[in-house]
Structure formats: structure tokens, C-alpha cells
Amino acid sequence: MRVMVVWCPDWSVVAALEDAARSSRSPAAVLAANVVEVCNGPARAEGVRRGQRRRDAQARCPELLLLPANPDRDARAFEPVLATVEDLRPGVAALRPGLLAVRAPGSWYGTEADAAATVCQALVEAEVWDVRIGIADDLFTAEQAARTAEVQQWVVVPEGGSPSFLRGLPVHVLADDGPRGRDLVGLLQRLGLRTLGDLADLPAEAVAQRLGAHGAAVHRRARGDDRELFAARTPPPELEADVAFEPPLDSVEAITFSVRTTAERFVTQLAHHQLVATGVRVEAETDGVVCSSRTWLHPRHFGARDLVDRVHWQLQSAGSTSRGGSSLRARKDTGTVRAPIDRVRFVPEVVEPAAAHGEALWGSASDDLVERGVARVQGMVGFDAVQRPVLQGGRSPAARQVLVPWGERAVDLRPVDRPWPGRVPGPAPVRVFATPPAAEVVDESGRDVRVTDRGVVTGEPRRFRVGGDRDGQGLPWQPVTAWAGPWPVDEGWWSGGSGPTARFQVVGADGRAWLLVRAPGGWALEAGYD
Numbered sequence: 045m046r047v048m049v050v051w052c053p054d055w056s057v058v059a060a061l062e063d064a065a066r067s068s069r070s071p072a073a074v075l076a077a078n079v080v081e082v083c084n085g086p087a088r089a090e091g092v093r094r095g096q097r098r099r100d101a102q103a104r105c106p107e108l109l110l111l112p113a114n115p116d117r118d119a120r121a122f123e124p125v126l127a128t129v130e131d132l133r134p135g136v137a138a139l140r141p142g143l144l145a146v147r148a149p150g151s152w153y154g155t156e157a158d159a160a161a162t163v164c165q166a167l168v169e170a171e172v173w174d175v176r177i178g179i180a181d182d183l184f185t186a187e188q189a190a191r192t193a194e195v196q197q198w199v200v201v202p203e204g205g206s207p208s209f210l211r212g213l214p215v216h217v218l219a220d221d222g223p224r225g226r227d228l229v230g231l232l233q234r235l236g237l238r239t240l241g242d243l244a245d246l247p248a249e250a251v252a253q254r255l256g257a258h259g260a261a262v263h264r265r266a267r268g269d270d271r272e273l274f275a276a277r278t279p280p281p282e283l284e285a286d287v288a289f290e291p292p293l294d295s296v297e298a299i300t301f302s303v304r305t306t307a308e309r310f311v312t313q314l315a316h317h318q319l320v321a322t323g324v325r326v327e328a329e330t331d332g333v334v335c336s337s338r339t340w341l342h343p344r345h346f347g348a349r350d351l352v353d354r355v356h357w358q359l360q361s362a363g364s365t366s367r368g369g370s371s372l373r374a375r376k377d378t379g380t381v382r383a384p385i386d387r388v389r390f391v392p393e394v395v396e397p398a399a400a401h402g403e404a405l406w407g408s409a410s411d412d413l414v415e416r417g418v419a420r421v422q423g424m425v426g427f428d429a430v431q432r433p434v435l436q437g438g439r440s441p442a443a444r445q446v447l448v449p450w451g452e453r454a455v456d457l458r459p460v461d462r463p464w465p466g467r468v469p470g471p472a473p474v475r476v477f478a479t480p481p482a483a484e485v486v487d488e489s490g491r492d493v494r495v496t497d498r499g500v501v502t503g504e505p506r507r508f509r510v511g512g513d514r515d516g517q518g519l520p521w522q523p524v525t526a527w528a529g530p531w532p533v534d535e536g537w538w539s540g541g542s543g544p545t546a547r548f549q550v551v552g553a554d555g556r557a558w559l560l561v562r563a564p565g566g567w568a569l570e571a572g573y574d
Contacts, residue, residue, distance in 0.1 A: 055142025206268030292384030323394030326435030473571035
């Protein structure tokens with residue numbers, strides 16, 4: 045079996061520059077733990093090298109663009125390259141972002157050089173400009189052949205020619221095998237071995253005894269006897285679904301009715317792969333241009349009716365914005381959109397195994413009825429008008445809750461499991477006032493109770509009242525039968541916050557408990573307990 049390897053050098057930098065919308069001619073480097081992991085040609089021309097520390101790289105090239113390492117980003121950007129080669133030769137194996145292998149398709153295209161030229165042309169047409177191809181009897185030799193090729197060129201090692209091709213290569217080509225490979229290269233150089241030919245001339249038994257199983261595998265590679273195989277990936281299934289309208293439709297109701305069959309097909313094909321979608325992007329096109337796009341999240345998973353509702357809400361919303369900055373506004377009085385829609389597309393963004401969302405023993409009919417009832421209310425008053433509270437991390441009771449539209453998954457929440465110093469301990473209050481009313485708290489002498497900068501109470505709380513002012517107007521005073529605190533907090537001072545505050549729990553003579561907060565401007569009633 046002959047192997048073809050396609051190499052796109054510096055792929056992490058290429059993907060990061062594309063993600064940042066920066067020019068590929070800019071000197072750039074991807075950093076991990078303040079060390080240069082990958083750098084591109086313009087950066088290398090200025091003396092930047094892999095393994096340099098951040099300050100050393102910036103000293104060599106002050107205009108160096110530093111980019112964060114992101115393996116997920118690199119893999120996503122490499123997916124079109126895999127798909128392009130897969131269209132020409134099935135059985136592609138993604139070795140890592142920027143490097144792939146496939147069985148050499150020589151006979152189909154005439155010769156192996158013709159096959160390499162075809163693959164190279166297809167990738168250049170897909171705007172992958174720096175591509176290099178190597179073909180050999182084994183995976184390791186094919187990769188080294190690709191690394192010796194020029195830009196948009198290929199190197200074909202003849203059958204049986206792997207040992208002679210590898211003999212002259214320096215041993216540092218083995219350093220691409222990760223930290224273990226770099227350690228081995230250092231050892232080989234200390235032993236006086238400079239080329240792969242020097243390593244290949246050593247007895248196999250002696251190498252295995254001195255360097256172990258990994259050294260024996262490297263010795264076989266140096267001899268051109270690499271036994272490593274690659275597993276071809278299974279192409280990902282096409283899970284998107286769309287519907288075209290001819291002629292285009294400008295009625296929200298007509299569009300919503302027309303996407304029902306497509307929504308059912310979308311859910312069915314996911315179920316065929318034993319998947320469900322918990323995040324779906326709905327796109328609407330006008331004249332082939334996406335004019336409305338929004339990603340919807342579901343607390344469980346989407347059904348066909350859920351998708352139809354999202355299309356209706358998205359088109360009817362007065363604030364749906366497109367990727368290009370223009371807006372698609374639905375006129376609620378007529379139920380039409382400003383620009384006729386000629387296509388609606390469902391794109392799954394988050395899919396999960398269907399087994400993880402199986403029904404309980406008695407089914408989920410009651411939950412479905414509740415969701416359908418709420419969906420009808422949302423259709424009448426608007427998607428964002430029906431909300432549910434969600435718990436998040438925070439110090440005050442008001443900061444620990446956030447309202448999320450019903451049917452939407454809560455995202456970007458503050459973590460609950462953090463320590464949150466200054467947080468009032470449980471139990472949580474039953475009622476939290478949106479606008480805390482003013483209050484007063486005095487000590488035994490009738491003086492206002494305050495909290496110093498060090499968190500010390502100036503007097504023991506003896507009486508309090510809510511709604512009082514300096515003229516004595518307000519609710520009657522109540523004796524304090526029990527109190528706890530203070531819990532001082534000084535947050536937001538770097539952005540001009542309200543200053544240090546402290547919270548107290550007090551119990552009045554009537555047995556009711558309250559959460560009071562002392563701020564620089566005075567006392568306020570924040571919440572109540574039952």
C-alpha cells in the first residue's frame with residue numbers, strides 16, 4: 045500500500061490568522077504557556093523559532109502578532125481540507141491539524157505524480173495556498189517527503205526507495221513526535237548519531253535494549269520499515285436541512301407553515317443517526333444572502349414543533365439581525381418581512397446522543413403539555429416576554445438569579461461552586477426586592493448603626509424600620525430580637541462602584557426575618573425571609 049501525505053505547514057498560525065481576520069503575511073506565532081508553539085515564515089525570517097519564550101520572540105520581532113493556542117479552532121479550520129481530499133479519494137485520516145494521510149490514488153489519475161498534482165490543484169482552488177505532498181511506501185517516509193517538498197509541489201519516493209531517501213535526513217526530524225521524540229533526539233545526538241542512516245546502521249537488538257520499545261519503533265522508521273498504519277475516518281453525516289421557496293415568501297405565517305415538513309425531516313435524519321439537537325442555528329436567506337441568523341438552545345432537545353416555533357419567533361422579532369449588519373424586521377401589523385425569503389436552513393450546532401435524552405419510566409407527556417402551553421403564550425406576547433429564573437453564582441440574592449426566556453438554555457452564567465467571599469449563608473430569602481426600599485437601623489442610644497472600613501459594627505442593632513426618612517416618617521420602629529452579620533463586600537471598586545457594603549440578617553418582634561444592607565448612602569431592605 046502506497047501512502048500519500050498532505051502537509052499544510054504552520055497550520056495553527058494559518059487558522060488563528062484567519063480566525064482573527066489578519067493578513068497571512070503578518071509575522072505571527074501561536075503561544076502555549078508563554079512558549080512559541082508554531083510560527084509562520086515571516087516570523088522565522090525575523091529570527092523567531094519554535095520553543096522560544098515570549099519575550100525572546102518579541103525581542104527578535106517587535107511587530108510579532110501573538111495568537112493563543114486553540115486545538116479546536118485548528119481542527120475546525122482543517123475540516124474543509126479533509127473534505128476536499130475526501131472528494132477525490134475516500135479514506136482520509138486526519139493525523140493532526142495541518143497533516144493528513146490517504147492511500148495514494150495513483151492508478152485512478154494515471155501516475156502518482158498526476159494524483160498529487162490533482163490534489164494540490166483542488167486544495168489551491170479551495171484557497172489553501174501552502175500545500176506540500178509526499179508519496180512513499182510507508183507513512184513516516186511519506187511525511188518526510190512532504191516536508192522536503194516546495195510550496196504547491198510534491199515528492200514521490202519510488203517503491204522500495206524509502207531506506208535510501210531517509211538515510212541523509214538529520215535525526216532532528218524525529219523531534220516532531222512530541223516531547224518523547226525531542227528527548228530521544230537529544231540522546232541520539234549525544235551518542236554521536238547525526239543522520240537517520242547512522243541510526244539505521246545500528247543493530248536492532250542493541251537499539252531495543254538501550255532505547256526500549258519506542259527506540260525500536262524509531263529504528264524501524266529510520267530503516268524505511270515503518271509498520272504504523274492509519275485509520276481512515278468516516279465522513280461526518282450531512283445533518284443540515286433546508287427548504288427553498290419559489291417564488292420567495294414575505295409572509296411570516298406562510299414561511300412558518302412551509303418549513304414544517306423540513307423541520308420534521310431534520311429531526312428524523314438526526315434520529316436516524318441516534319442523535320438529538322440541543323443547539324440549532326436557523327438561517328433565512330434573501331437573494332442567496334443570509335439576512336437573519338440566530339442560534340437557539342433548548343434545555344432538553346429540539347422537536348419539529350420547537351423548530352417551527354423558533355422560525356416564527358425569529359422572523360417576527362423586531363430585532364433579528366443578520367451577519368452583515370443589516371436587519372430583517374417583521375411588521376407585526378401585517379405579518380410580513382421587509383425582504384422576501386427564498387430559503388430557510390436548519391444547522392445543528394450542538395448534537396448529543398439520543399440515549400442521553402431518553403424518556404423516564406412514565407414518559408414525558410406532562411412536560412410536553414407544559415412546554416406547548418408556554419409556547420402558545422410566547423406566540424401571543426413574544427418569545428422574550430415569558431422568562432424563568434435560573435440560579436447562578438454571586439454574593440447578593442439579586443445577583444444570584446438571572447431571568448432566561450422560557451425554552452432557551454441559560455449560558456454565560458457565573459459558576460455556583462465558587463467560594464464567593466461575602467456571600468450571605470442560607471437559607472435563601474423568599475422575596476428579593478427589585479428596588480430595595482430605604483430603611484433605618486439604630487443602636488441602643490438611637491444612633492445610626494454603621495460598619496467601618498475594617499468591617500467592625502459601630503453599635504449593636506436594637507431597632508429598625510422600613511420606609512423611614514430623616515423627618516421621622518415611615519413604618520413604626522420594631523425591636524430587633526436577633527441579628528447576624530455583618531457580611532462585608534467591596535466589589536466593583538475598579539469601575540467606580542457604589543463602594544463597600546455590608547449585609548445583616550435581622551428578626552423583628554413580629555417574628556419576620558429580613559436581609560438589610562448597609563451602603564455608603566444608608567440602609568436598605570434587600571430581601572425578606574418567610
